[in-house]
Amino acid sequence: MKWALIILNCCSLYSFGGVLKVGKKEAYKSITAAVAAAKNGDTVWVSGGHYFEKNLVISKSIVLKGIDHPVLDGENKYENISIKTNDVVVDGFLLQHTGVSSLVDFAAIKIYNSRNVTVINNIIRDAFFGIYSQYGTHCLIKNNLLTAFSKEEQRSGNGIHCWKSDSMQIIANTVSGHRDGIYFEFVTNSVIWRNNSFKNLRYGLHFMFSNDDAYITNIFENNGAGVAVMFSKGVKMFNNYFKENWGDASYGILLKEINDSYIGSNHFEKNTSAIFAEGANRIVLKKNVFKNNGWAFKIQASCSDITLEQNNFLGNTFDVGTNGSLVLNFFNNNYWDKYEGYDLNRDHIGDIPYRPVSMYSIIIEKNPPAMVLFHSLIVSLMDKSEKVIPSLTPENLKDEHPLMKPLPL
Amino acid sequence: MKKILKYVIIDILRNRIVLAYTVFLLALSLSIFNLEDSSAKGILSLLNIVLIIVPMVSILFAAIYVYNSAEFLELLVSQPLKRKTIWLSMFAGLSFSLVLSFLIGIGIPVLLYEFSATGITLIVSGLLLTVIFVALAMLAAVRIRDKARGIGAVILLWLYFSILFDGIVLFILFQFADYPMEKAMVGITALNPIGLSRILVLLKMDVSAMMGYTGAVFKDFFGTATGIITSLLVLSLWILLPAWLSVRKFNNKDL
Amino acid sequence: MIIANNINKNFGKLKVLDNVSITCNKGECIALIGPNGSGKTTFIKSILGMVVCDSGFITFNGKNILHNWQYRSDIGYMPQIGRYPDNMSIGQLLRMMKDIRKEKNTGLDEELIKKFGLDLILDKRMRTLSGGTRQKVSASLAFLFNPAVLILDEPTAGLDPVAAEILKEKITAEKAKGKLVLITSHVLSELDDLVTQVIYMQEGKLVFQKTIKELRVDTGQEKLSKAIATVMLRK
Numbered sequence: 001m002k003w004a005l006i007i008l009n010c011c012s013l014y015s016f017g018g019v020l021k022v023g024k025k026e027a028y029k030s031i032t033a034a035v036a037a038a039k040n041g042d043t044v045w046v047s048g049g050h051y052f053e054k055n056l057v058i059s060k061s062i063v064l065k066g067i068d069h070p071v072l073d074g075e076n077k078y079e080n081i082s083i084k085t086n087d088v089v090v091d092g093f094l095l096q097h098t099g100v101s102s103l104v105d106f107a108a109i110k111i112y113n114s115r116n117v118t119v120i121n122n123i124i125r126d127a128f129f130g131i132y133s134q135y136g137t138h139c140l141i142k143n144n145l146l147t148a149f150s151k152e153e154q155r156s157g158n159g160i161h162c163w164k165s166d167s168m169q170i171i172a173n174t175v176s177g178h179r180d181g182i183y184f185e186f187v188t189n190s191v192i193w194r195n196n197s198f199k200n201l202r203y204g205l206h207f208m209f210s211n212d213d214a215y216i217t218n219i220f221e222n223n224g225a226g227v228a229v230m231f232s233k234g235v236k237m238f239n240n241y242f243k244e245n246w247g248d249a250s251y252g253i254l255l256k257e258i259n260d261s262y263i264g265s266n267h268f269e270k271n272t273s274a275i276f277a278e279g280a281n282r283i284v285l286k287k288n289v290f291k292n293n294g295w296a297f298k299i300q301a302s303c304s305d306i307t308l309e310q311n312n313f314l315g316n317t318f319d320v321g322t323n324g325s326l327v328l329n330f331f332n333n334n335y336w337d338k339y340e341g342y343d344l345n346r347d348h349i350g351d352i353p354y355r356p357v358s359m360y361s362i363i364i365e366k367n368p369p370a371m372v373l374f375h376s377l378i379v380s381l382m383d384k385s386e387k388v389i390p391s392l393t394p395e396n397l398k399d400e401h402p403l404m405k406p407l408p409l
Numbered sequence: 410m411k412k413i414l415k416y417v418i419i420d421i422l423r424n425r426i427v428l429a430y431t432v433f434l435l436a437l438s439l440s441i442f443n444l445e446d447s448s449a450k451g452i453l454s455l456l457n458i459v460l461i462i463v464p465m466v467s468i469l470f471a472a473i474y475v476y477n478s479a480e481f482l483e484l485l486v487s488q489p490l491k492r493k494t495i496w497l498s499m500f501a502g503l504s505f506s507l508v509l510s511f512l513i514g515i516g517i518p519v520l521l522y523e524f525s526a527t528g529i530t531l532i533v534s535g536l537l538l539t540v541i542f543v544a545l546a547m548l549a550a551v552r553i554r555d556k557a558r559g560i561g562a563v564i565l566l567w568l569y570f571s572i573l574f575d576g577i578v579l580f581i582l583f584q585f586a587d588y589p590m591e592k593a594m595v596g597i598t599a600l601n602p603i604g605l606s607r608i609l610v611l612l613k614m615d616v617s618a619m620m621g622y623t624g625a626v627f628k629d630f631f632g633t634a635t636g637i638i639t640s641l642l643v644l645s646l647w648i649l650l651p652a653w654l655s656v657r658k659f660n661n662k663d664l
Numbered sequence: 665m666i667i668a669n670n671i672n673k674n675f676g677k678l679k680v681l682d683n684v685s686i687t688c689n690k691g692e693c694i695a696l697i698g699p700n701g702s703g704k705t706t707f708i709k710s711i712l713g714m715v716v717c718d719s720g721f722i723t724f725n726g727k728n729i730l731h732n733w734q735y736r737s738d739i740g741y742m743p744q745i746g747r748y749p750d751n752m753s754i755g756q757l758l759r760m761m762k763d764i765r766k767e768k769n770t771g772l773d774e775e776l777i778k779k780f781g782l783d784l785i786l787d788k789r790m791r792t793l794s795g796g797t798r799q800k801v802s803a804s805l806a807f808l809f810n811p812a813v814l815i816l817d818e819p820t821a822g823l824d825p826v827a828a829e830i831l832k833e834k835i836t837a838e839k840a841k842g843k844l845v846l847i848t849s850h851v852l853s854e855l856d857d858l859v860t861q862v863i864y865m866q867e868g869k870l871v872f873q874k875t876i877k878e879l880r881v882d883t884g885q886e887k888l889s890k891a892i893a894t895v896m897l898r899k
Contacts, residue, residue: 295618372598373582375460375607377575378575480747488761491733660731664715
């Protein structure tokens, strides 16, 4: 019964409808005309070519299929495609020169209040907003390539922008040069999977008021300020790569007011701060790799009940930074390459605790230019003496059972 | 010039201390690279050696050698030779020998184990520091006639550049914590060749942290090609200035 | 050949040379005599350019020696205490000196090296040598390049009588070739038969410069040492 339904569903999309062809040598010369003539369930085939359709509005449940990536040009004035009904497929177009406005959020493809919309295999170039979902439900955005060339945040929009949407699937898209690569606001029960977001002006992923979402196996690289996850709960992050997010206020992930979330098996490499946590509660960080970051984990005093266990800390300038002395978090069984303790009983767990906060990181917290003196003899001496007699560093911020060998992650 | 240089180098290389220094550096860097889990960590340990041991050995050895070569210098000065030639040969010979030791002791292991931008910056810094501290030793030795006082002065110079200067900078940073100090810091670093070399290496090694916290000034200055060239020029100045002053002094020195 | 004109030199507050003017000509053998600390060695060192005068000037063959160095190829210098790089052997030292002064290598004079028997101990290190042997090395070096001027600071001090005699013969022979020889010495009797002129210095001042004949006439003494003693007593 279930299989029958699925087959029926597929057939309704592709097979049963009529086919309307658009192209220079075809029946329809413009897409608008073909869409106007189409009925629900029809497929509009668009041959390669350059089309100026102004704003193409789709208010029928049709499949819009591009052959050889036909170009839909917005002439820097119009929204290329507006989808205003359910069950629409937009597949294989090249959308470019979307209008830019400070009043209206023009997008290359915008989904208005619709369900089951599929946007796949499109190339979106020089758009204001790329793919925009407003009250979208159960939509699939997959295999799209979004490239923008913005220079300033004010005149640029987000790559994939979802607002008040639910059950979205954002899969295998590549986004660069936008303001935020992927933007989620009030989006629930959604998944972001296998996307590549790099060189965006602000965040690779910007995530606000969006509960119970998962993002898995994405790559966020070299974005202006990394990834921000804010005011949300029930977020799961697995196996993502956060790389080379450099700058004063740039983070692998900024966790701000995040509760009850799980961050596992992610890789953080060469970020100024791999994770910056502020007002985060009940978060589990497990089996992550922190490698060659400036600060692996910056935890503000406003955080509590954060569990950090079985992570590898390798080659970070500073492992943990903090601004307070009260610690309500739990560090256990991590591997720290700076650990200098010993393991007499050979259980692969160090016999003395490791204190990941170095004295100098606290000094730099108070006086950033002091970074110039890092690794100088005087600083090494200060750090060593602090290790012997802790005075500035928080007494109970420590890993009681540090591992002797890195975990195979 | 070439002839005297040849004899200076032969004489230094015959000296067991240079050999011991080479072996010491080699043993140290090999054991560091073999004991540390990652070669990147090895570079960090080596950085401390390059910044502390190399200047110390360079300045001490060069000063003691110059004092012990008083006879040799006296002999040469009575010969038909230009004083400038004699002195510069001495300088070049000392620099060459110590640079050679450094290259064998640290350069080769670094190239073998950690052939990276960080490694190369470390080697270049070490080479420059060696020559800078030889030049400083020459200046001290030509200005101070008494050997004991001269060696004392040289140790003080080393202490100043490796610890005291940074202590003073730290003090200033905290005294003027309310003022924007980043730009001033760039200028102040030029006053200490050890500090400048350290920052050059740091910018490669701890690039993630350096790019962040110290603000845009460091990135904009040291991170750019202009900044690196300027730093190298400043380090060269640290060689040329003491060397030039010492030549001037030696030209008019009574032997 | 060498003219010193009103030269002054202070070491700190101590006045070492006080308005010294001296003329030395070819073919002379001049004895530079004076008590310890009278400025003899400093004077010699200023001729060699090892000490830079505070005022006055010295010319060598009519050229000011200040910041000039080529003229030193015409000088053979034997220091009071020969100090050489410890690590070098005699052979290496000789080779190095020949190497450095190669341009004037036309007529090497290795007579002293042979007579002193240095060619038999060429691989001995300088640091192992006795004071006397060092002096032999110094003397050999001074004569090695056949220079027009020989400046010998206390040449016979520390030499055994045989070696001293060899050296004296050598000096006499070189003088006969028309070379200028400048000797400081405190053992006056040794110089008797060599010297043609005497320069007497005291406390950095030039007391007199006379030929030996003038001196003998002045003092009525035949022996140089007695003549000097007479002068000193008169003062």
